[in-house]
Amino acid sequence: MLKQKPSALPLRYAIILGAVGGLGALIFAVAGGLGQSAVTAQDFVDLQEGGNPHLGFRRAHAKGFCIAGEFVSNGSLQPFSTAPMFAASSTPFVGRISIAGNNPTAPDLNAPVRSLALSLGEGANRWQTAMNTPPVMAVVTPEAFYEQLQALSPDPETGERNPERIRAFFAEHPETQTFRNWQAGYTPSNSFATEIYHSINAFYLINENGERQAVRWAAMPTVNNGEPLNSDDTNALQNEFFNRVESAPVAFDLTFTFASGADDETNPTVLWPSERRNMIAGQIVVQKAVPEGEGNCNNINFDPLILPTGMAATADPILRARSAAYAESYRRRAREHLLQQAPENN
Amino acid sequence: MSQPTTYALSARVMHWAMALLLLSMIFAGLAMVQSLQPWHLTLLGLHKSFGVIALLAVIVRLIIRLRNATPALPDSIPAMQKRIAHASHWLLYAAMFAMPLSGYFMQNAAGRPVAVFDWFTLPALLPESLPLYGFFREMHALVAWALIALLLIHIAAALHHGLVKRDGVLQSMTGRKQKQQ
Numbered sequence: 001m002l003k004q005k006p007s008a009l010p011l012r013y014a015i016i017l018g019a020v021g022g023l024g025a026l027i028f029a030v031a032g033g034l035g036q037s038a039v040t041a042q043d044f045v046d047l048q049e050g051g052n053p054h055l056g057f058r059r060a061h062a063k064g065f066c067i068a069g070e071f072v073s074n075g076s077l078q079p080f081s082t083a084p085m086f087a088a089s090s091t092p093f094v095g096r097i098s099i100a101g102n103n104p105t106a107p108d109l110n111a112p113v114r115s116l117a118l119s120l121g122e123g124a125n126r127w128q129t130a131m132n133t134p135p136v137m138a139v140v141t142p143e144a145f146y147e148q149l150q151a152l153s154p155d156p157e158t159g160e161r162n163p164e165r166i167r168a169f170f171a172e173h174p175e176t177q178t179f180r181n182w183q184a185g186y187t188p189s190n191s192f193a194t195e196i197y198h199s200i201n202a203f204y205l206i207n208e209n210g211e212r213q214a215v216r217w218a219a220m221p222t223v224n225n226g227e228p229l230n231s232d233d234t235n236a237l238q239n240e241f242f243n244r245v246e247s248a249p250v251a252f253d254l255t256f257t258f259a260s261g262a263d264d265e266t267n268p269t270v271l272w273p274s275e276r277r278n279m280i281a282g283q284i285v286v287q288k289a290v291p292e293g294e295g296n297c298n299n300i301n302f303d304p305l306i307l308p309t310g311m312a313a314t315a316d317p318i319l320r321a322r323s324a325a326y327a328e329s330y331r332r333r334a335r336e337h338l339l340q341q342a343p344e345n346n
Numbered sequence: 347m348s349q350p351t352t353y354a355l356s357a358r359v360m361h362w363a364m365a366l367l368l369l370s371m372i373f374a375g376l377a378m379v380q381s382l383q384p385w386h387l388t389l390l391g392l393h394k395s396f397g398v399i400a401l402l403a404v405i406v407r408l409i410i411r412l413r414n415a416t417p418a419l420p421d422s423i424p425a426m427q428k429r430i431a432h433a434s435h436w437l438l439y440a441a442m443f444a445m446p447l448s449g450y451f452m453q454n455a456a457g458r459p460v461a462v463f464d465w466f467t468l469p470a471l472l473p474e475s476l477p478l479y480g481f482f483r484e485m486h487a488l489v490a491w492a493l494i495a496l497l498l499i500h501i502a503a504a505l506h507h508g509l510v511k512r513d514g515v516l517q518s519m520t521g522r523k524q525k526q527q
Contacts, residue, residue, distance in 0.1 A: 012509040020502040027494055031376045040380040123459050124467035142382040299474045301456060305387055313387060321382035323390075328379070330456070331483050338480030 039146045041324040045332065047149050048102050051156075056342020057104045059329040061115055064098025065238055066295020069249065071120055073282035077256065080213050081205035083310035084125050086281060093120035093284070096297040097192050097241065100132075108237035109188070109229065116197040116219055116252075117302035118284065128306040130322075131197035131219055133186070137268035138179035142321035148173075175269045190229050192241045193250045193286075194221045201304065201319035202265035204312040205256075214265035214314060216272070219252035219284055242289050250286040255279070266316045301330035352518045354414040360407040361519055367400055368442070372494060391461070394453070398462045401446035408439060417518040422511070431503070434496060441493040448489060452482035 026034075033040060048059040058064075075088030085091040095118040099111030117130040139145050151169035155162050170176050189195050197219040204212040226244075229236040244250055258277040259265050292298050305313050305323040313319055336342045353361070371393060378389045419428050450468065453460045455478035460468040472478060508516030 009510065015509060016502055016505040019505060020498050023501065024494075024498050027372065027376070030373055033380060035377060036380050037383060039382060041382055042380060044382070119457070123470070124461060126457070126459060296474070299457065299476050299479075301458075303458075306458060315384055317384050320384040320387055324379070324382050324386050330479070334476050334480030334483055336480075337476040338484065 037143065039143050041321075041328040044142075044146060044149075044321075044325045045328045047146065047153065048329070050102060050153060053332070054102060054104050055336045056333050057102075058098075058333060059102055061098040061100055062102050062104040063106050063108075063111075064096045064115070064297075065241075065289060065291050066297035067095040067097055067245075067286045067289045068295070069093060069095070069285045069287040071118070071254070071282055071284050074280065075282075076279055077205065077281045080207050080211075080215075081310040082208050083121075083127065083205075083308040085121055085127060085308065086310070091120045093118045094295070094297050094300065095119065095286070096292075096300070096302065097289070099237075105234065107234040109231055112183075114188070114192060114195050114197075114237075116192075116195075117297075117300075119297075119300050119302065119306075121308055125308040126306050127308045127311065128300075128302050128304060129199060129217070130302040130304050131199055131217075133195050133197060134179060134182055134200065135196075135198040135218070136178050136182065136271055137200055137318050138176040139173055139318070140175055140267055140269055141317050142325075144173060144175075145318060145321070148176075178269055178271055189221075190226045190240070191223075191244065192237050193223055193244055194225045196220055197252070199304075201268045201316045201322075202259060202314050203307065203319075204265075204314060206310050206312055212312070214259035214263065215256045216259075217254060217256045217281075220255050222251045222253060222283070245286060245289045252284040252286075254281045254284055256281055265314045268316055268318050301326050303327065349418050350415055351417050351514060352521050353416060354410065355521070356410050357407070357414060357416075358519060358521050360403065360410060364400070364403055364407065364442070367396060367403065368493070368497070371396060371400065371445075372490065375490060391463075394449070394460050395462045397446045397449050398460065398468065400442070401450070404439070404442040404446075407442075411439075419515060420513045422513055434500065434503075438493075438496050438500065441489055441496060444485070444489045445493060448482045448485040452479055452486055455479035455482055 045059050053059070054062055070090045070092045071085055072090050073086050073088055075086070077083075077086040078088075080086075095116065098115045098117070099106065099108060100113035100115070101111055114133045115131060117128070119126065119128045121127050137145070138148055147169060151165045152161065154160055170180065199217045202214050202216050205215055206212050226240065229240060233239065241250070256279045257272060258279070259272055260276060263272045263276070264270065303323050303326045304319065307313065333342070352358070374389055374393050378386055378393060381389075419431060423431075450460055451472055454470045454472035455475050457470070457474040459470075462468070504516050504519070507513055508520075
C-alpha cells in the first residue's frame with residue numbers, strides 16, 4: 001500500500017463527499033422538478049383534483065361507462081396509412097363514453113363537454129383515440145391550458161366560478177376565439193349517439209411509401225336527435241344510451257379531414273377550412289354499453305399517443321402534453337385500486 | 347492462488363457501460379414523468395427501448411460474473427464489511443433486474459406496447475389490470491429510489507477505497523495496474 005500524507009486526507013474526503021453529494025443532490029433536484037417548465041403533469045392533475053380527489057376515478061372525465069363494438073373499415077384510407085384497421089375489415093374495440101369533469105356522480109346534462117374514447121388493435125398496432133365534442137382546443141400550449149383550467153375552476157372560498165377571471169383569461173388569449181365561437185353556437189343533443197366527437201389534435205397518416213398526410217377525424221352521428229330527456233335524472237344520457245343500444249347498435253361515421261399545405265397541423269386552436277378533403281374511413285358500431293364496473297374500459301388509459309404503425313403524432317404541444325397528464329392520473333387511480341381505496345363498482 | 351487482481355475485461359466493460367446507461371435512465375425517468383413538453387414522447391420511447399437493452403445487458407453481465415473469477419477483497423477489510431460489500435453487490439443485481447422487469451410488466455398491465463426503437467415490439471406477458479399496473483408502477487418507482495441509494499453508497503465506498511484506503515479495490519474495476527510493494 002502506498003503511503004499517503006495525512007494532510008491530504010481531508011481533501012480526499014472532500015472529493016468523495018463532493019462527488020456523491022453532488023450526484024445525489026442533482027438526482028433529488030431533477031426529481032423535484034429541476035429543468036421542468038412552470039407546469040408539470042403533477043401540477044395539472046392536482047388542479048383537476050381540486051384538492052378533493054375522487055379515489056380510484058379518472059381525474060378528468062371521471063363519469064362514464066364502457067362500450068364495445070367494432071370499427072368496420074371500408075378500406076378508403078388504405079392508400080394513406082399502413083395501419084391494419086384501415087384495410088377493408090372489422091376491428092373490435094373497447095371504448096368509453098364520458099362527460100367532462102372530476103366528479104363521478106355529476107349530473108349528465110350539466111356537463112359542457114362529452115367524449116367518446118376508443119381502443120382498438122393489439123401491441124404495435126393498437127390505436128387509441130379520445131375524442132371530444134369541441135372541434136378545437138381553446139389554447140395552444142399546456143401552460144395556457146393550465147391557466148384556462150385555473151380561470152375556470154371555482155373559487156375555493158365562494159365555491160363559484162369567477163366570471164371576471166374567466167373574462168380576463170379570454171382577453172389575454174385571443175387564440176381562444178374559435179373555441180368560444182363553437183361554445184356559443186353549440187346546443188347539447190339529447191343523446192350521446194347524436195353528438196359529433198372530434199379528435200381535436202391533428203395526427204399523421206403514413207403510407208407504405210413513407211408519405212405523411214396530416215389529418216383530423218371526427219365520429220359523426222348516423223341517427224337523428226331523440227326526445228328531450230328528464231333533467232331530474234342525473235344519469236339521463238347514460239340511461240338513454242343503454243336503452244338505445246339494447247334495441248339496436250349505434251353507429252358513427254369515422255370521417256377524416258385532410259390538411260393542405262396551408263394548414264398548421266401543430267395548432268389545435270384553428271379550424272381547417274370546410275373545403276378540405278373529407279373521407280369516411282368506415283363506421284364505429286357500438287354494440288354493447290355497460291356500467292364502468294361491469295366493463296373492461298376502466299383499465300384503459302385512453303392516451304391519444306398510442307398509435308399504430310401507419311400513424312404518428314404531430315408536434316402539437318397540447319397533444320404531447322395530454323399523454324403525460326393522462327399517465328399521472330392513471331398512476332394515481334391505479335395506486336388507489338391497488339390499495340383498495342377505490343369504491344367497489346369502479 | 348489464481349485469483350486475479352482485477353475484474354475480467356468483459357466485466358469491466360459491462361460495468362462502466364451500464365453505469366452510464368443506468369444514470370441516464372434514472373435522469374430520463376425522473377424528468378419524463380413530470381414533463382408536459384413535446385420531447386416527453388421521444389424520451390419515453392428511448393426510456394423503453396434502452397430499458398429492454400438494460401435487461402439484456404444485466405443478463406449478459408450476470409453470466410460474465412458467474413463464469414469469471416472475481417478479485418478478492420484485501421485482507422485489511424474486516425469480515426463483516428466484506429459481507430456487507432457482497433450483499434450490496436447482489437442487491438445491485440436484484441435492482442438492475444427489478445427495474446426493467448417492473449417497467450415491462452407495468453406497460454403490460456396498462457395494455458401499452460413496449461417497442462424497442464422501431465425494430466420490434468415485445469409481447470404482453472400480463473393481462474390488462476388496474477391494480478396490477480398500480481403494483482408494478484409503484485414498484486418501478488420504489489426500486490428506482492432503492493437503486494439510487496445503492497448507487498450512491500456504491501460510489502462513495504468505491505471512492506473511499508480508491509482515495510483514502512488505496513487498497514486496490516477501486517483499481518480492480520478501473521483496471522489500472524497497481525504498483526507492487
